[in-house]
Amino acid sequence: MSLDAHRPQLDPLTTGALALAVVAVSSSAPLIAFAAAPALAVAFWRNLLSVAVLGPVSLVRRRAEFRSLTVGLGRREGWYCVLSGVALAAHFATWMPSAKLTSVAAATALVATQPVWQGLIARAQGRRLPLGVWAGVGVAVAGAVLATGADFTVSGRAFAGDLLAVVGGMFAAVYTALGERARATVSTTTYTTICYGVCALILLVVCLIGGVRLTGFDGGTWLAILALVAGAQLLGHSMFNYALRRISATTVSVLILLEAPGAALIGWAWLGQLPSPVTLPGLGLLLVGVAVVVLAGARAARRASVTTAAPADAAPLPD
Numbered sequence: 001m002s003l004d005a006h007r008p009q010l011d012p013l014t015t016g017a018l019a020l021a022v023v024a025v026s027s028s029a030p031l032i033a034f035a036a037a038p039a040l041a042v043a044f045w046r047n048l049l050s051v052a053v054l055g056p057v058s059l060v061r062r063r064a065e066f067r068s069l070t071v072g073l074g075r076r077e078g079w080y081c082v083l084s085g086v087a088l089a090a091h092f093a094t095w096m097p098s099a100k101l102t103s104v105a106a107a108t109a110l111v112a113t114q115p116v117w118q119g120l121i122a123r124a125q126g127r128r129l130p131l132g133v134w135a136g137v138g139v140a141v142a143g144a145v146l147a148t149g150a151d152f153t154v155s156g157r158a159f160a161g162d163l164l165a166v167v168g169g170m171f172a173a174v175y176t177a178l179g180e181r182a183r184a185t186v187s188t189t190t191y192t193t194i195c196y197g198v199c200a201l202i203l204l205v206v207c208l209i210g211g212v213r214l215t216g217f218d219g220g221t222w223l224a225i226l227a228l229v230a231g232a233q234l235l236g237h238s239m240f241n242y243a244l245r246r247i248s249a250t251t252v253s254v255l256i257l258l259e260a261p262g263a264a265l266i267g268w269a270w271l272g273q274l275p276s277p278v279t280l281p282g283l284g285l286l287l288v289g290v291a292v293v294v295l296a297g298a299r300a301a302r303r304a305s306v307t308t309a310a311p312a313d314a315a316p317l318p319d
Contacts, residue, residue, distance in 0.1 A: 021239035026262025039096035047200035080182035085198025087175035095168025101161025110165035112144035117173035132296030140289025146282030
């Protein structure tokens with residue numbers, strides 16, 4: 001049976017978690033721009049410090065669950081958690097450097113293709129997405145491209161950056177899809193601890209091999225990294241991961257696009273980066289696309305709930 005058949009109805013708590021996640025991840029790009037540190041070093045520290053916060057809690061409260069992921073049928077879910085961390089590390093390792101090679105606008109627009117890849121992954125998994133979802137994805141991605149004012153420069157360096165940004169969007173989709181599978185049975189704290197831990201380990205190896213500086217930053221940079229941990233990572237990524245047991249990975253990917261207007265507002269208010277006039281209609285399209293995806297997904301979920309009756313003794317999924 002498909003994941004959608006086992007997914008509970010969207011509730012006010014999940015809706016609030018998604019709203020909090022969008023606000024939290026919107027702070028990511030401005031904080032990275034503010035931090036005087038290599039992007040990969042920032043990505044490493046935000047994941048490592050998140051594990052330092054989540055690890056002790058999850059190991060105490062979820063010790064039995066951790067053990068269950070290493071034996072028998074639980075190994076499959078354990079591998080989903082591990083592979084999700086690998087995909088998250090690949091996303092950080094490709095998209096963050098892309099902003100150094102091509103324009104930030106182009107990198108942001110190309111990584112915004114994540115919902116397209118998410119839809120293709122869903123099709124490969126045998127799930128048919130409603131036409132309304134595909135239409136909403138197209139409108140939202142077009143709005144993201146317009147809102148960022150993407151200016152694709154024709155040069156070898158810029159082309160390499162554009163390619164890395166597209167690959168970053170693909171890995172973001174893989175990360176979300178694997179998280180959706182893991183979150184069907186694994187609790188949020190256990191999943192995020194494993195995922196962020198694997199991601200931090202891989203990024204550490206990449207930084208050491210590439211000679212990326214990991215220490216010696218000023219106080220303002222460390223405060224920005226701590227803000228990324230508390231906001232974009234723990235309240236952003238983790239809340240999206242929490243919501244994956246109630247809404248599809250495709251819908252989460254489209255909702256993540258709301259980071260663009262949020263980051264633009266924060267960049268304007270904090271860093272004085274005034275959005276260009278073309279940004280406003282782009283943000284309007286983005287919001288329309290997100291609304292179409294959410295409504296089409298909700299309509300499909302209602303139809304599925306009518307045609308598929310859950311067993312009366314079904315156990316609730318872990319939070």
